[in-house]
Amino acid sequence: MSWSRDEFEARLRGVLDERYHDRHPFNRRMHEGALSREELQTWIRNRYYYQTRIPLKDSVILTKSGDPAFRREWVQRIHDHDGTAEREGGLELWLRLAEAVGLERTEVEDLSGVLPGVREACDDYVRLVEERDLVEAVASSLTELGAGKIMHVRIEAFERHYPWVGEEGLRYFRSRTTQAPKDADWGLPWVLDHATRADVQGRCVAALEAKCDILWRLLDAVAAAHRVPRLTAAARRRDDPQDGRPTVVLPERAVRLNDSGREILDLCDGKRSADAIARTLRLRHPDVEAIEPDVHGFLAEMERLGVLESAA
Amino acid sequence: MSAPRPYNLIAELTYRCPLRCAYCSNPLDWQRVRDGLDAPAWSRVFREAAELGVLHAGLTGGEPGVRSDLREIVAGAAAAGLYVHLVTAGVPLDRAALATLRDAGLCSVQLSLQDVRAGDGDAVAGAEVHERKLAFAAWVRELELPLTLNVVLHRHNLERVGAVVALARDLDAHRLELANVQLHGWALANRAALLPTRSQLDAAAAAVRTARAEAPRPEIVFVLPDYHADRPKACMGGWGRKNLVVAPDGTVLPCHGAAALPLEFWSAAERPLADCWTRAPGMNAYRGEAWMREPCRDCPERERDFGGCRCQAFALAGDAAEADPACALAPAHAAVVTAREAAERGESAQWVLRGRHG
Ligand code: SF4
Ligand code: SF4
Numbered sequence: 249m250s251w252s253r254d255e256f257e258a259r260l261r262g263v264l265d266e267r268y269h270d271r272h273p274f275n276r277r278m279h280e281g282a283l284s285r286e287e288l289q290t291w292i293r294n295r296y297y298y299q300t301r302i303p304l305k306d307s308v309i310l311t312k313s314g315d316p317a318f319r320r321e322w323v324q325r326i327h328d329h330d331g332t333a334e335r336e337g338g339l340e341l342w343l344r345l346a347e348a349v350g351l352e353r354t355e356v357e358d359l360s361g362v363l364p365g366v367r368e369a370c371d372d373y374v375r376l377v378e379e380r381d382l383v384e385a386v387a388s389s390l391t392e393l394g395a396g397k398i399m400h401v402r403i404e405a406f407e408r409h410y411p412w413v414g415e416e417g418l419r420y421f422r423s424r425t426t427q428a429p430k431d432a433d434w435g436l437p438w439v440l441d442h443a444t445r446a447d448v449q450g451r452c453v454a455a456l457e458a459k460c461d462i463l464w465r466l467l468d469a470v471a472a473a474h475r476v477p478r479l480t481a482a483a484r485r486r487d488d489p490q491d492g493r494p495t496v497v498l499p500e501r502a503v504r505l506n507d508s509g510r511e512i513l514d515l516c517d518g519k520r521s522a523d524a525i526a527r528t529l530r531l532r533h534p535d536v537e538a539i540e541p542d543v544h545g546f547l548a549e550m551e552r553l554g555v556l557e558s559a560a
Numbered sequence: 561m562s563a564p565r566p567y568n569l570i571a572e573l574t575y576r577c578p579l580r581c582a583y584c585s586n587p588l589d590w591q592r593v594r595d596g597l598d599a600p601a602w603s604r605v606f607r608e609a610a611e612l613g614v615l616h617a618g619l620t621g622g623e624p625g626v627r628s629d630l631r632e633i634v635a636g637a638a639a640a641g642l643y644v645h646l647v648t649a650g651v652p653l654d655r656a657a658l659a660t661l662r663d664a665g666l667c668s669v670q671l672s673l674q675d676v677r678a679g680d681g682d683a684v685a686g687a688e689v690h691e692r693k694l695a696f697a698a699w700v701r702e703l704e705l706p707l708t709l710n711v712v713l714h715r716h717n718l719e720r721v722g723a724v725v726a727l728a729r730d731l732d733a734h735r736l737e738l739a740n741v742q743l744h745g746w747a748l749a750n751r752a753a754l755l756p757t758r759s760q761l762d763a764a765a766a767a768v769r770t771a772r773a774e775a776p777r778p779e780i781v782f783v784l785p786d787y788h789a790d791r792p793k794a795c796m797g798g799w800g801r802k803n804l805v806v807a808p809d810g811t812v813l814p815c816h817g818a819a820a821l822p823l824e825f826w827s828a829a830e831r832p833l834a835d836c837w838t839r840a841p842g843m844n845a846y847r848g849e850a851w852m853r854e855p856c857r858d859c860p861e862r863e864r865d866f867g868g869c870r871c872q873a874f875a876l877a878g879d880a881a882e883a884d885p886a887c888a889l890a891p892a893h894a895a896v897v898t899a900r901e902a903a904e905r906g907e908s909a910q911w912v913l914r915g916r917h918g
Contacts, residue, residue: 266766271773464773482668482706482734484643490565490613497643499668499708499735502567502615554735554779 250446257440259453260390267460268394270401274471279401281409284474285349286523288410291470292346294366296356298466299342301370303329305377305385312382321434328427338427341420348417360538364545365469369462376458380451383442386435387452388459393436395428472548475558477525478518483555485513496555503553512546516556522547563838563847565613566804569642570620571602572816573633574808577623579649580686581674582911583712583747583754586622587819591915596809596829599629603636605806608833610640614804618670620647622808625657631664638665645670647710650696651689655703658696662703669700670708670737676723680716686913697731708735709778713764714754715908721764725771728778736778738768740785744817746914748875753911755903761788786886787896791861792868795884799846799870804837812836814843817871821880846870851881855889 251259269275277283278291306325313319331337346356355361377385399421406413406421443452479485480498488495494510496503505513515525525547526540533539550556575590587593597605606617617637624630625648637644646661647670653661658669671693675681678690700707709728713721721738728736740761741747741754761784768782786793796803796815805813810829813819823842826835837843845851849862856867867873868884876885877892885892 267769273773480706480734481704484667486615486641488615489610489641495615497615499643499645499670499706502643557777 250444251449253440256443256449256452257436259449260387260436260439260456261393263453263456263460264391264394267457267464268391268398269460269463269467270394270398272464272467272471274467275398279405281405283410287470287474288413289349289351290363290473290523291467292342292349293351293356293361294363294466294470296339296342296346297359297362297366298370298373299329299339300359301374303339305374308374308377309382309385309389312385318438325431328423338420338423341423345413345417345420348413362541363469363473364541365472365548366466367541369465369469373459373462376455376462380455381448383439383448384451384455387439387443388455389435390432390439390456391459391463392428392432396425396432399425399428469544469548472551472558473522473526473544476518476521477516477547477551477556477558479513479516480554480557496550498554501553503550503555509546512543513550513555516547518559522558563843564801566609566802566837567613567615568803569606569609569614569617570803570805570816571605571617571633571637572805572807573602573619573621573624573627573630575622576626577621577649577914578626578651578687579623579689580913580915581712581746582684582686582750582913583714583741583745584914585742585745585747585816586914587745587817588749588915590622593807593809593819595627596827597806599632599636601810601829602633603639605810605828605833606637606640606642608828609804610642612804612834612837615643616645617642618645618647623649623651625649625651625653630657631660634661634666635664643667648672648696649685649689650693651687653696655699658699658705659703662705666705668706668708670710671697671700672710672712673697673724673727674712675717676720676727680720684714684716684911694731697733701732706734707731708737709733710737710739712739712741713756714741715756715760715903716754718756718760718764721767722771725767725778725780729775733778736780738764738780738782740783742785743787744871744875746912750909750911751899752902752907752909755787755899756785757904757906758788758900761785786868786872786884787900789886790888792865792872792884792886794865795869795872798866800837800843801847801866804833806833812840812843814846815871818842820871821874823880846880853881853883855887855891856883859889 303326310319310322329338331340343353343356347353376388403418403421406418439452443449482499484497486495494505515528522544526543529543530539551558574595575586575593624646634644644666645668646666649672673693674685681690682688697707711724743751747754768780772780800814805816806828807813807819810827811819811825812828813825823845825842826840828836852867856862868887870880872884872886873882874880876895882892883890885896887893
C-alpha cells in the first residue's frame, strides 16, 4: 500500500535525519573548528569534483523529462552552477573558496588531485541519475532539504574558527543558503505529486538514501587522507612461500600485494600521515603520473580490508 | 579437473562443546563424528596444507578448548608457518590456558557471544556462560591478542544490535561480526524460531550505520541474510575453491555442511591432504561450472556467487545441483518465500537446543 503524502514526506525527511552528511565526523570536526588548513584544502580540492558533477547530473535529468515546464524550472540549477557568463556561478565561487584557502585555481580545476574514493562516489551519483527514472533522480536531489541549514552552520563556523578564509571565500556557501531551500521547495512537492504508487515511493526513498551514502563516502575519503595509518595488531606480513608475493595475513583473510603495495606498507610506520606517505612516494617516483590518488586509494582499500588502521 | 589453490584451512578439532546453541551449524548427528586426529596428525595436516598454499588456519569446532592437546595443535599450525586463529565460545579455556596458547603461536581470537544480557544469551546457548565470556574477552585483550566478536543475529536479539556494538566497544574488540543466522544444521531445524522479519533487519541495518558513523572501531561486518536478499551468497567463496575444511574425523570438505550431502569425500587421516583436496569425487562434484543447470548455467551472476550454497539447495530443493533456493530465480525459491512470509506473519516457534553429547 502506498504512503499518504505526509507519511511519504516524513520518510524522505527521515532519510536525511539518519544519513545526511552533517552527521559525518569530518563535517562535525569542520564545524567545531578542529580541521587543519591542510584538511580544509583537501576537502575543498576534492569537493570541487562533486561540484563539477552537479551540472552533468542536472543535464541528465533534463533529458529525462518531456515537460517544458519541468525543464524550465530545472535548467535554472545548471545556470546556478555554471553561471550565465564566465567568472560567475557556483563553480566559480567554489574556485574562489579554493583560492581563499591557499590553493592554486588551476591545480583544483584540472582535477588531478582528486582522491579515488571521491571520484568513485561522485561518478556513482551521475550514474545513479542516469540509471533511474526521472522521479527517483529528482528525489535523489532532495539532499537540498538539508543544505540550507548546513550552510548557515558552516558560514558561522568559518567566521568563528577559520577567519583567515575571508569573506570572498564564503560566497559559495552564502549563495546556497537561498538557492538550496528554493530548489527543495520546488523539488519536494514535485516528488510527492509524482510518486504516488508504493513501489515508486519506495524507490524514491532508496534513491535519496543512495545519494546520502555518496556524500558520506566523499567525506570518508577526504578524512582518510589525513589520518596516520599503521598495520593492525592482527595483521602479519610475510612473503608468499609459493610465489614470493608480499602478503598480509589476517584473522579472516589473506591479502596479496605487489611490489608497489610493499613499498607503501613499508612507509606505514604509525608516524607519517596518508598525505605525507603519498607525497614521499611522489618525490621518489617523479616519473609516475598521478601517483598520489593511487596511494590514497591503496591505503583506503587496505583500511577497508583490516590491514591498516589509522589514528586521527 | 585441476584443483585451485586453497588459502584457508578450517580445522574443526572436535564437535564436542559445553554449549548447546539453538543455531549451531554443526551436523545434527554430530555425536557420531569422532575426534579422529591427534595432535601429531593435525601437525601433518597443517604442514601439508601449507604445501598446498594455505596461509591461514582457523581452529574451530565445536569448541576447540575442550581438546586437552590444544597447545600442541596451535604449536603445530604455527610451526607450519600458518596464521593461527582460534574460534571459541570462551569456555572452558581459562586465562592461563590462553596465555599458553599465545606463547605457542596463536595470532588472534574470535569469541562467540550470544547476546548482551546474560539471561537472553544463556537461554539460546543452553548454558550459563555469558559472564564467563565477558571475562574471557578481557583476558584476550590483556594478553594483547586481537579480538573478533561474533554474534549470531536472529529474531530474538536483532533489536539489541546497538547494545551489541556498545558491548563490543567496551570489550575493545577489533572486529564485530554481526552474523545473521545461517539456516543450516540446528538452525534449519529451528528456522521458525530464528528467522527475523524484514523490518527487524532494516532497523538493525540502520543501527549498524549509526554505529559505523560514530567510530571506525570495531570494524563491523553486517550482511543481509540470504533469506531476505534476492540473490544467494557466494558460499565459501565457491565450492572447493579457496577454503578447505577438515572435520574432526579427518574428512576433507569444501564447507562444514557438505558431509550431509550424498557425496564421497576422503579423510586426511587415511590419505595425503593433497589427494583429498584435489581428487576426492565429492570435492570435484561442484567445482567450476560444468555441473550447473538452468537458470545458473547462463546467468551472468554465476561468476560472482557460483550458484550459491549447495547444502542449502540439497536441504531445501532436495538436489545439491539446483540453484540455491535463496535466489529469486531458483526453481525452489518458494521454500524460502514461504518461510519468510511465515516469519513476517509472526508465526514463530520455540527453539530446541542442540542435542546433548552421546
Ligand atoms: S554454535 Fe554454540 S553449540 Fe555450536 S559449536 Fe558453537 S558454541 Fe558450541
Ligand atoms: S540463477 Fe544461479 S547464478 Fe544466477 S543469481 Fe541465481 S543462483 Fe546465482
